[in-house]
Amino acid sequence: MSQSTPYDDERLKYSRQGLARLVLSDQAQGVATSAAGLVGTRQDADTGLGGRLSQARQLVELAERTVAAAVIYELERGSSWEQIAAYLGTSADEACERFTPVLRQWSTAFREPYRLDETGRKRVPQLPTAAYDPAFACHQLDTWAFIHHVGINDHQAVSAGLDMRGASDEPDPATEES
Numbered sequence: 001m002s003q004s005t006p007y008d009d010e011r012l013k014y015s016r017q018g019l020a021r022l023v024l025s026d027q028a029q030g031v032a033t034s035a036a037g038l039v040g041t042r043q044d045a046d047t048g049l050g051g052r053l054s055q056a057r058q059l060v061e062l063a064e065r066t067v068a069a070a071v072i073y074e075l076e077r078g079s080s081w082e083q084i085a086a087y088l089g090t091s092a093d094e095a096c097e098r099f100t101p102v103l104r105q106w107s108t109a110f111r112e113p114y115r116l117d118e119t120g121r122k123r124v125p126q127l128p129t130a131a132y133d134p135a136f137a138c139h140q141l142d143t144w145a146f147i148h149h150v151g152i153n154d155h156q157a158v159s160a161g162l163d164m165r166g167a168s169d170e171p172d173p174a175t176e177e178s
Contacts, residue, residue, distance in 0.1 A: 005113065005114065005123065007113075007132055007133045007134075007135075008113070010133070010134055010135045011113070011127075011131065011132065011133075011134055013134075013164055014134055014162060014163065014164055014165075015076075015163040015164065015165040016076050016110065016172075017073070017076040017077050017163045018134075018162040018163035018164060018165070019127075019130075019131040019134060020069070020072050020073040020076040020077075020106075020131070021073050021076075021161075021162055021163070022130045022131060022134055022137055022138065022141070022158070022162060023069050023072070023073070023128045023130045023131050024066070024069040024070055024072075024073045025130070025137075025141050025158050026069075026128070026129070026130035026137055026141060027062070027065055027066040027069045028066055029141060029144055029145075030062050030066075031059065031062045031063055031066050032148070034055070034058060034059045034062050035059055037055055038052065038055055038056060038059070067088075068099060068102045069128075071084055071095075071099045071102070071103070072099075072102065072103060072106050072173075075103060075173040076173060080092070081093075081095050081096045084099075103173060105126075106127075107172050107173070108126065109125075109126035109127040109131075110127070110172070112126055113125065113126055113127050113132060114126055114127075114132075138158060138159035138162070141158040141159070142155060142156050142157060142158050142159050145157035145158050
């Protein structure tokens with residue numbers, strides 16, 4: 001896509017590693033929020049049979065997406081497949097095989113941040129929302145982290161630690177040898 005979007009300049013301020021970390025933060029916030037929904041008991045009588053199990057299963061699915069985001073982040077920051085595999089309790093080959101599709105999708109999205117829908121008129125982001133619009137994601141996640149006391153009195157608990165080097169000359173972990 002040759003047309004730019006309003007988010008391109010903002011996204012270019014961040015390194016791929018910084019954007020990957022932002023996506024991981026966004027995924028983790030989703031898991032935390034989903035898990036919090038299982039804490040309270042007051043509404044159990046209004047929840048259909050199996051409803052809490054459905055929520056717990058959704059939590060597992062969110063956690064799996066968070067693991068995938070963590071793998072991408074670790075690869076972006078230079079971890080090897082061997083190091084990643086050690087934490088997954090698997091072999092490097094198995095880890096690579098399992099996560100190469102999401103890594104390729106991540107890398108492809110940097111070359112083509114959006115695609116046009118079937119009508120050819122609407123842009124559909126290919127990057128996760130947090131990486132596509134990092135300014136909005138930083139604001140939302142910093143606010144969430146402050147409200148939930150992730151960083152005591154820290155209004156930038158998420159955004160302050162992100163790598164802002166820019167992504168123009170960074171290597172693509174999807175094209176590097178494992």
